[in-house]
Amino acid sequence: MIRVYHLYKNYLPTVMVLKDVSFAVNPGEFVFLTGPSGAGKTTLLRVLFAAEKPRSGQVLINGRNITSFSRRQIARVRRSIGVVFQDFKLIPYRTVFDNVALVLEIIGQPRNEIKKRVWKVLQLVGIEQQYNRLPPQLSGGEQQRVAIARALVNNPGIILADEPTGNLDFEITTEIMNIFNYVNSQGTTVMLATHNRLLLETFRRRVLHLSQGVLSAVEPEA
Amino acid sequence: MKFLRHVSCQVRSTWRNIHRHLAINAVSIVTITFSLVLFGLYGLATGNVMQSVSLWQADLEMVVYLDDDVSGARLEELKTFCREQHGVAAVHYTDKEEALKRFRRTLGAEARLLEGLTENPLPASLELKLSDALIDAASMDDLAVILGIRDGVAEIRYSRQWLAHFFSLLRFLRLGGMAVTGFLFMVTVIIVSNTIKLSFYARLDAIGIMELVGATKFYIAVPYLLEGMFQGAVAAVLALAALYGLFRYLAGWLHENLAFLAGTWALRFFSPLQTAGFLALGIMLGVAGFLITFRWLKSA
Numbered sequence: 001m002i003r004v005y006h007l008y009k010n011y012l013p014t015v016m017v018l019k020d021v022s023f024a025v026n027p028g029e030f031v032f033l034t035g036p037s038g039a040g041k042t043t044l045l046r047v048l049f050a051a052e053k054p055r056s057g058q059v060l061i062n063g064r065n066i067t068s069f070s071r072r073q074i075a076r077v078r079r080s081i082g083v084v085f086q087d088f089k090l091i092p093y094r095t096v097f098d099n100v101a102l103v104l105e106i107i108g109q110p111r112n113e114i115k116k117r118v119w120k121v122l123q124l125v126g127i128e129q130q131y132n133r134l135p136p137q138l139s140g141g142e143q144q145r146v147a148i149a150r151a152l153v154n155n156p157g158i159i160l161a162d163e164p165t166g167n168l169d170f171e172i173t174t175e176i177m178n179i180f181n182y183v184n185s186q187g188t189t190v191m192l193a194t195h196n197r198l199l200l201e202t203f204r205r206r207v208l209h210l211s212q213g214v215l216s217a218v219e220p221e222a
Numbered sequence: 223m224k225f226l227r228h229v230s231c232q233v234r235s236t237w238r239n240i241h242r243h244l245a246i247n248a249v250s251i252v253t254i255t256f257s258l259v260l261f262g263l264y265g266l267a268t269g270n271v272m273q274s275v276s277l278w279q280a281d282l283e284m285v286v287y288l289d290d291d292v293s294g295a296r297l298e299e300l301k302t303f304c305r306e307q308h309g310v311a312a313v314h315y316t317d318k319e320e321a322l323k324r325f326r327r328t329l330g331a332e333a334r335l336l337e338g339l340t341e342n343p344l345p346a347s348l349e350l351k352l353s354d355a356l357i358d359a360a361s362m363d364d365l366a367v368i369l370g371i372r373d374g375v376a377e378i379r380y381s382r383q384w385l386a387h388f389f390s391l392l393r394f395l396r397l398g399g400m401a402v403t404g405f406l407f408m409v410t411v412i413i414v415s416n417t418i419k420l421s422f423y424a425r426l427d428a429i430g431i432m433e434l435v436g437a438t439k440f441y442i443a444v445p446y447l448l449e450g451m452f453q454g455a456v457a458a459v460l461a462l463a464a465l466y467g468l469f470r471y472l473a474g475w476l477h478e479n480l481a482f483l484a485g486t487w488a489l490r491f492f493s494p495l496q497t498a499g500f501l502a503l504g505i506m507l508g509v510a511g512f513l514i515t516f517r518w519l520k521s522a
Contacts, residue, residue, distance in 0.1 A: 051434060072438055079436035091428045093242050105231045106437045150435065 001027040001158060001189050002048065007057035009043055009213075017043045018054070019213045025191055027157070030184040032200055033193040035210035041193040042086070044210065045160050048191070049081050050074040062157065079107055082151030082188075084161035088143045090135040090150075096122070097131040100149045107154065121149045125179055141172040148179055159183060161192040165199065177203055228441075236448040239425075246424060247453060250417035254457035255464070257410035258504055262465040262492075264406065265500075268399045270489055284366065284380040286348040290318075292374035300374055304348055307365055311353035318342045345376060407507075414511025418450055422515060443516050450508035458504025466491060 002025040009018040017040045025031050033041050046052040047059060050066050058065050066077055090099050097118055104114045122128040125145040135143055144164055151159055161180065165173035177199065184190045194200070200207060209216050240247050286304065288297070297315070304313045316324070321344040326333040352362070366378045422429065432442050473489045492500060 049434075075433070075436050075438045075441075078434065083434065085434075089431045089434060091431055093428070102432065102437075103435050105235075106432070106435065106441060108227045108231070110227060111230075 001025060001029075001062060002191065003058075003060035004048075005058040005060075007044075007047065007059065008055045009040075009047060009052060010055050017213050018047070021057070021210075021213070021215045023208055023215060025189060027189055028184070028187050030180070030190045030205045031192070032203075032205050032207045033191055033210065034195060034200060034207055036195060039210040040213040041195075041210055042162050045083075045162050045191070045193055048160055049078055049083050079103070079154060080156055080158070082154065082156040082159045084144070084147050084151045084159065084164045086163040086166050088135070088147040090143060090146055092135050095132050095134055096127060096138070096146050096149075099135065099146055100153050103150060103154045117153055118149075121153045124152065124182075125149045126175070141168050141176075144168065144172075144176060145179075148176065152183055156188065158189045158191070161190070163193055163195070165194065165196065170198070173199065174202075232441075232444045232448060236445040236452065239421075239445055239449060240452065243421060243424060246417070246421050247449070250414070250421070250453045251457050251460070253413050253417055254410065254453055254504065254507060255460045257406065257413055258457055258461035258500075258507070259464050261403070261406045261410065261503075262461055262500065263468070264399075264402055265496075266465060266469060266491070268395055269492075269496075271395060273490055282352045284350040284352060284362065284369075284378065286350065286369055286375055287345045287377040287379070288347060289374050289376045290345065292346070296374050300372060301348060303372065304350055304369065307350075307368065309353055309361060309365060310350050312351040314349045314351070315346070316349060317346045318344055321345070321347065410507050411510045411514065414450065414454070414507050415514035416511075417453075418446060418511050418515040419518065421446065421449065443512075446515065447509065447512045450512035451505050452508070454504040454506070454508025454511075455501060457507075458501045461504070462492075462497060462500060 002023075004024070005022050007018050007021040008016065010016045021040075021044065033044065035041055043052060047054050048061070050069060054067055057067070059067050061077055062080065064077070066074065069077060091102070094102070100118045100121060101114050104117060109117070119128065119131075122131055125148050127142055127145045127149060130138060130142060130146075135146065138146065148161075148164065151161070159180070164180075165176055168176065173196075180190050180192060181203070286300075288300070292300065301313050301315060304310055319342065322336070322342050325344060326336060329335065362380060366380065369375055370378050429442055433439075469489075469491050476489070
């Protein structure tokens with residue numbers, strides 16, 4: 001489902017962020033992407049949903065090389081990937097409901113269907129009581145749940161999550177990880193970036209370890 | 223069906239944007255209204271001047287004075303020749319007696335001055351009503367030369383100097399009008415495009431997020447297009463209301479203070495068709511402003 005071959009990415013001519021990264025994530029797999037801050041985790045995820053263009057290498061999502069995609073094709077591929085951002089990236093002036101509904105509005109779902117699916121996913125992440133509130137009125141944990149709901153609402157085949165529990169306490173982290181585990185158990189591929197060792201030890205999954213832009217170790221699932 | 227869903231979703235999104243950014247929208251609408259009022263004032267001024275000019279033009283005539291011995295077949299031949307000339311709308315023959323009667327009427331109480339005359343000194347004439355086709359002084363000069371060399375024609379009179387000014391004014395209004403109109407249009411489009419850009423800047427984060435979750439640039443841009451059209455339409459309605467108020471006030475003032483000139487002009491507000499055109503212009507300005515911004519967004 002995700003195949004990456006000899007991926008290189010640099011921001012400045014001399015600053016190489018990703019160096020010859022190659023790996024594969026199979027359909028329905030749950031993979032942790034780990035490494036210290038500045039290792040290139042966020043950049044790798046951004047390349048996977050085409051927010052960054054690599055210098056060289058190939059990125060295959062569902063068998064299609066997205067590195068040569070046009071803007072329209074990129075928009076289409078992003079609709080098949082649910083992304084959870086570390087900083088949530090919620091639109092502050094849209095309500096919780098409208099933020100989650102946005103993805104379905106973009107693909108032209110009927111209004112009734114949108115209501116049904118948004119409500120269902122809000123219940124799944126446990127934020128349905130706050131549906132009419134604006135993101136700035138929510139706590140960090142609540143905002144993260146909204147971001148997860150938005151990533152899930154379109155039933156994507158792949159979820160990419162960038163430090164989704166970065167600023168949350170362990171109790172909320174566990175709740176959020178349970179949501180990811182649940183969607184993974186439904187067949188969704190999950191790739192979750194984190195530098196939290198405790199998380200890796202608690203939820204034993206295959207780990208891709210990045211260090212200074214190099215994929216240094218691929219730990220098998222325990 | 224999917225297309226209609228997209229349209230309804232975009233309209234809702236536009237409405238939401240307008241509500242959330244009332245201040246930016248109000249600034250845009252006021253700016254466009256101001257530009258349209260200037261534009262409309264120019265349109266009304268030129269329209270009314272042209273209207274008055276056509277009234278004066280309808281009164282344009284050339285008088286061909288005839289020799290005293292012209293009569294019968296020669297007169298008919300001259301009338302026919304005049305009618306056949308380009309730019310001549312009608313020919314009216316005034317014989318010597320009619321000319322004298324008119325002169326008496328013109329003199330009014332002083333008509334007794336004519337009582338001592340033993341013979342009628344006034345010549346018969348052909349009065350040529352000129353059409354719009356004869357729009358410049360040079361053409362009138364040409365016509366005068368052609369008629370002047372005919373047998374039986376004594377003299378030709380028309381207001382050469384006045385006509386020269388009149389036709390220069392017409393040319394100035396037409397050419398100047400096009401230039402001013404073009405300039406105002408450009409300025410307005412730039413203002414609209416900049417206000418839409420401001421609106422984009424205010425929502426740059428949201429636009430970025432929409433792109434990240436799979437929206438195309440076009441999808442993102444449509445509410446702004448609709449917003450531009452809405453702003454243009456509202457501004458056009460406001461501008462029309464302001465122009466109508468100004469027009470009524472000025473027309474009243476002119477009738478009160480310059481009543482003696484009342485017959486020389488015909489003041490008119492925009493016709494229903496022109497009003498619809500003005501509304502369409504407002505919407506077009508919104509669209510044009512958006513298109514410039516969209517090019518900028520595409521390259522951003």
